[in-house]
Amino acid sequence: MELVAIVIVLAIFEYQFFSIKVGLARGKYDIKAPANSGHEIFDRYYRVHQNTLEQLIVFIPAITIYGYFGNPTYAAGLGVIYLIGRIIYFMGYVSDPAKRGTGFIVGFLPTVIMVVAGLVSAVMDLLAVSI
Numbered sequence: 001m002e003l004v005a006i007v008i009v010l011a012i013f014e015y016q017f018f019s020i021k022v023g024l025a026r027g028k029y030d031i032k033a034p035a036n037s038g039h040e041i042f043d044r045y046y047r048v049h050q051n052t053l054e055q056l057i058v059f060i061p062a063i064t065i066y067g068y069f070g071n072p073t074y075a076a077g078l079g080v081i082y083l084i085g086r087i088i089y090f091m092g093y094v095s096d097p098a099k100r101g102t103g104f105i106v107g108f109l110p111t112v113i114m115v116v117a118g119l120v121s122a123v124m125d126l127l128a129v130s131i
Contacts, residue, residue: 004067007079008060014086015056018049021090044094051093052086055107062114070121078110085110 022045025031029039037043059082067075085107092099 001067001072003076004063004072004079007076007083008063010083011056011059011079014083015049015052018045018052018090021045022049041094044097048090048093051089055086055111058115059111062111062118065118066114066121069125070117075114078114081110082107
């Protein structure tokens with residue numbers, strides 16, 4: 001599970017990096033708090049940050065459950081793919097929102113795989129104990 005923990009911490013660092021980029025864009029494009037829009041480029045940074053938060057809500061439990069009940073090495077590997085997908089998403093969305101699709105899919109699919117694999121692994125553990 002150590003690898004899973006490392007990947008989760010890296011995901012949190014990645015999210016914090018996106019947060020910093022939003023703050024810098026807020027200053028650069030003079031977006032006063034509490035506004036969360038006002039300049040197209042700022043809006044892109046903000047949406048990357050918010051979408052990443054939305055994905056983390058599923059990613060962190062998925063990697064934890066699959067890592068615990070399934071295979072922590074595979075879970076960590078899928079987690080690394082998720083991290084790479086979020087970077088691709090960030091770069092694509094900030095440059096042109098129409099280019100966000102590839103990064104989204106690269107980050108989303110590992111999470112879906114881990115949700116399903118975590119459920120299957122937990123059910124198999126439960127059935128093995130019950131028999």
